[in-house]
Amino acid sequence: MSTAVPEITFDAFDDDHRADPYPAYRRVRDAAALFPYELDGVPVTLVTRYEECAAVLTGSDWGHGYAAGISPFRDTTAAIPGSFVRMDPPEHGRYRKLVAKAFTPRMVADLAPVAGRVVDELVDTALARGGFDVLEDLAVPLAVAMIPVRLLGADPADGARFREWQLAIARGSDPDSLLDEAAVSARTEAALACMGYFGELVARRKREPGTDLLSQLTVGADGESLTEAEVIGMSLLLLVAGMETSINLIGNGLLALLRHPDQLETLRARPELVEPALDEMLRYDAPTQFTIRVALNDTVIGDHEFKRGDGVVVLTASASRDDRVFPNADHFDITRYAGPRPARKHLGFSLGIHYCVGAPLARIEAAAAVRALLDRAPALRLDTDTIEYRPSLIHRGVLSLPVKV
Numbered sequence: 001m002s003t004a005v006p007e008i009t010f011d012a013f014d015d016d017h018r019a020d021p022y023p024a025y026r027r028v029r030d031a032a033a034l035f036p037y038e039l040d041g042v043p044v045t046l047v048t049r050y051e052e053c054a055a056v057l058t059g060s061d062w063g064h065g066y067a068a069g070i071s072p073f074r075d076t077t078a079a080i081p082g083s084f085v086r087m088d089p090p091e092h093g094r095y096r097k098l099v100a101k102a103f104t105p106r107m108v109a110d111l112a113p114v115a116g117r118v119v120d121e122l123v124d125t126a127l128a129r130g131g132f133d134v135l136e137d138l139a140v141p142l143a144v145a146m147i148p149v150r151l152l153g154a155d156p157a158d159g160a161r162f163r164e165w166q167l168a169i170a171r172g173s174d175p176d177s178l179l180d181e182a183a184v185s186a187r188t189e190a191a192l193a194c195m196g197y198f199g200e201l202v203a204r205r206k207r208e209p210g211t212d213l214l215s216q217l218t219v220g221a222d223g224e225s226l227t228e229a230e231v232i233g234m235s236l237l238l239l240v241a242g243m244e245t246s247i248n249l250i251g252n253g254l255l256a257l258l259r260h261p262d263q264l265e266t267l268r269a270r271p272e273l274v275e276p277a278l279d280e281m282l283r284y285d286a287p288t289q290f291t292i293r294v295a296l297n298d299t300v301i302g303d304h305e306f307k308r309g310d311g312v313v314v315l316t317a318s319a320s321r322d323d324r325v326f327p328n329a330d331h332f333d334i335t336r337y338a339g340p341r342p343a344r345k346h347l348g349f350s351l352g353i354h355y356c357v358g359a360p361l362a363r364i365e366a367a368a369a370v371r372a373l374l375d376r377a378p379a380l381r382l383d384t385d386t387i388e389y390r391p392s393l394i395h396r397g398v399l400s401l402p403v404k405v
């Protein structure tokens with residue numbers, strides 16, 4: 001049995017939705033939980049509501065299917081050794097286990113003061129100028145300091161190159177059919193340059209190991225040996241999965257706060273709400289808007305039958321605005337995740353076996369940035385009426401966020 005085609009037309013990836021895709025998500029979500037769609041020239045199903053998205057993300061009948069050769073999606077990263085985000089078990093678990101070690105509570109506790117110091121320095125400089133761009137002056141240098149430099153052990157002097165490479169790769173992570181030729185070749189060049197850089201770094205760390213994750217993976221501290229190509233692929237994944245997203249959490253999250261002065265005031269009065277506020281930011285305007293999955297077996301969601309090899313687009317940013325699960329879902333409420341009965345888990349970090357492994361680091365970075373601005377910029381306000389967004393669709397983030405202090 002298949003779902004009746006709803007009588008609305010909807011293009012999830014229309015440029016017109018860029019400034020605010022949520023009304024369009026609501027229209028399609030209210031029309032159907034499963035919506036027929038086409039991506040990269042392939043018929044797929046758009047999954048729009050929370051319960052159905054969660055069922056796909058956590059269901060063992062769903063995965064990526066590249067190794068089995070059944071994916072209808074083109075994905076250039078699926079072929080990179082060690083880049084486990086598009087892998088299925090058991091390969092996925094083998095790699096993920098090694099990286100998860102970097103995000104133990106202990107390692108994370110060690111990283112928090114580092115993020116605090118980086119933010120303090122950046123905020124000192126920004127405040128001295130009277131106004132600044134939250135993206136370029138705070139979120140970007142913070143992400144560079146934490147991910148390529150601290151986590152992977154790259155030279156801080158190479159920060160600008162990482163930002164450039166990461167942007168080209170992030171733009172290129174949209175489905176190929178939505179990219180022009182220049183974006184595709186920029187992605188390829190950036191990935192090659194970045195892998196070349198990590199290749200040299202791996203060779204150096206073999207001779208002189210440091211304390212970073214790249215050194216641990218390279219020297220196989222836990223008796224688990226990875227090839228150089230795998231370490232390089234994993235490093236690329238961490239850079240790409242971690243930078244654009246954590247930058248956009250700070251950008252989208254602060255924008256939401258600045259557009260809801262009552263919420264900003266509540267947060268100033270009750271700084272213990274910073275952690276729950278981060279969850280609300282991830283629910284309300286997620287840096288990652290959707291992901292893809294493939295039926296690994298014949299299976300059903302609701303009354304819809306999927307055949308092995310069928311592809312779906314899991315519209316997580318729509319699911320996180322689903323009123324069926326989040327009352328008054330379009331309302332930005334920083335207390336939603338506070339107290340003894342917090343809201344259901346948003347899908348900002350996904351769910352299931354691919355749940356964001358870097359979530360603790362993302363929280364540390366964003367909490368440090370938000371806390372510093374609350375403490376040190378009591379008159380913080382937006383310095384523009386027009387907010388422009390980057391062209392990416394998987395990634396949602398503003399081009400710049402000018403503020404006055």
Ligand code: HEM
Nearest residue numbers: 085241242245246249287288291349350354356357358362
């Ligand atoms: C606010 C910031 C972040 C957001 C919104 C975010 C979002 C996500 C999402 C939605 C997924 C799952 C994709 C899927 O299910 O297909 C994911 C996976 C992943 N993230 Fe994050 N992420 C963030 C920060 C980070 C950071 C800082 C790192 C590391 C430095 C990181 C590393 C990863 C990795 C390696 C995966 C793949 C996990 C797996 O496949 O098992 N992320 N992230």
